[in-house]
Amino acid sequence: MYEGPVQDLIDELGRLPGVGPKSAQRIAFHLLATEPADIERLQSALQKVKEGVVFCDVCGNVSAETTCRICRDPKRDLTLVCVVEEPKDVLAVERTREFKGRYHVLGGALDPLSGIGPDQLRIRQLLTRIGTPVDGVDISEVIIATDPNTEGEATATYLVRMLRDFPGLTVTRLASGLPMGGDLEFADELTLGRALSGRRSM
Amino acid sequence: MYEGPVQDLIDELGRLPGVGPKSAQRIAFHLLATEPADIERLQSALQKVKEGVVFCDVCGNVSAETTCRICRDPKRDLTLVCVVEEPKDVLAVERTREFKGRYHVLGGALDPLSGIGPDQLRIRQLLTRIGTPVDGVDISEVIIATDPNTEGEATATYLVRMLRDFPGLTVTRLASGLPMGGDLEFADELTLGRALSGRRSM
Structure with missing residues (x-):
């Protein structure tokens, strides 16, 4: 050309x-x-x-230093960990300004067909992290915020099974349902089904 | 972020x-x-x-050598020159496989409001080129293929005025009209007007 x-x-x-x-x-x-x-x-x-990007040695997010800004922040709640697939998901949760805990970046989701099993994700590091108190503070809740698709759901299910054995640990999952500002008429049946089964009393 | x-x-x-x-x-x-x-x-x-891209010293197109592949090609018709605004326009005309002459790339179109006058374009080089026979062959036709918009039309009008004085030189302009495969109903009035005034006997 x-x-x-x-x-x-x-x-x-x-x-x-x-x-x-x-x-x-x-x-x-x-x-x-x-x-x-x-x-x-x-x-x-x-x-x-x-030349290589540094990843935070605690949460696995991209970082400028050995430990990232969020993990270094003393104002963050040490008892809360939000598990996400990718660094960009950290950004998405941060934008809500609703979460004051710390993160754990898996580096993807379980996808056996693409050769991504538990060993390819930072799951072992998550288990070690939960078993190791920081400044005498234990992690009390893990919020699983993987994507609401096949791989993300499979990863969430796997994590729940792995985390069941930690005494006193609450494991939660982000709510699925109708997007805010959305239209019931145009919601797909899967989303509407999730919204129905996850209905809350008012 | x-x-x-x-x-x-x-x-x-x-x-x-x-x-x-x-x-x-x-x-x-x-x-x-x-x-x-x-x-x-x-x-x-x-x-x-x-480090700097080489431009052809004849036509002004981007080039790997001092003179570009098209200007070096002995099979090209030396009597025909197609004047275009940008290197990507050369590519567009080449794709038609209808044109066997050579090109002249202006490097833009007249646009006084953006400070682009005749001196900012390769117009002087075009005039020199037309006045200088190559291997004893004179340029006999200049096809003006600037864009069919305000700047392109202004550039075409300016070029016609500059080229009028060359004896024996034909100056032509690409036809304007309905695009092939288009729909009369959806043609804008300017295009349809051009198609009408440029109608051909069959």
Whole structure:
């Protein structure tokens, strides 16, 4: 198509998720007209990620230091742990401003067909963490916030089975139901079924 | 949001055209899980573009060498020149497989409000090119293929005025009209008007 370096850049950009050939072309020509300093900033950001991102040694979230900002925060409730699949889920829960505990990032969900079993996730670390009091404080509740899809549900079920044996530990799951602002008429039958079986007295 | 290098990468990716915050996050986490060798290829593609892309000294298209593949091709008709705004327009005309001449890339269209006048485009080079026979062959037709929008039309009008004085030179413009496969009912009035005034006898 194009000659030389421009086509190489279009090809490399086109490999990124969600970037089609047209977008790749647009980005490449944008970069052609960009100040070298801007390209350098992108290159150095890539370099740092390539050299290895630090993951928090407590929760497994992406981190700037050995222990992440949330796990270092003394105002956080040490008795509460919210288990999520990915770092982006931490961000989603943080945005609610409703959760004051800490997190545990599994690094995915159980998916045997893709070769992801319990050993590929940070489940062992979760069990160790629950069994080890921090500053004399025990974890009293684990909120399982895996995605409400097949893999996430399977992971939740597996975790409940593993966590059953810890005395005095409450294990909860995020509520499933109708999304706020949604329309009953347009809810899929699975969601509406969940909303029905999880109905609360008022 | 995220800490350290991951957020830096998300920020840099988010600056690219057409990449929103969600896409930037998705690309960043994809790159986190990518082999270092893949990131290196992207980095080196960026490096080559940063070091400067070569533009063809004849037509102004992006090129791997001093003169581009099309301008070097001895099978191309030297008497025909198609004037386009951008390198991607060369690609669009090439895809038709209808054009056997060579190109002239202006590098944009006249747009006084954005400070783009005739001196910011490769118009002087076009005039020199038309006045200089190659291997004793004169350019006999210039096809103006700028975009059919305000800036493109203004550029076409300006070029026609500049090219009028060359003896024996035909200046043509791409036909405007209904797009093939389109529907008369849904054509906008400007396009339909152009299609009417440009009607051909059958």
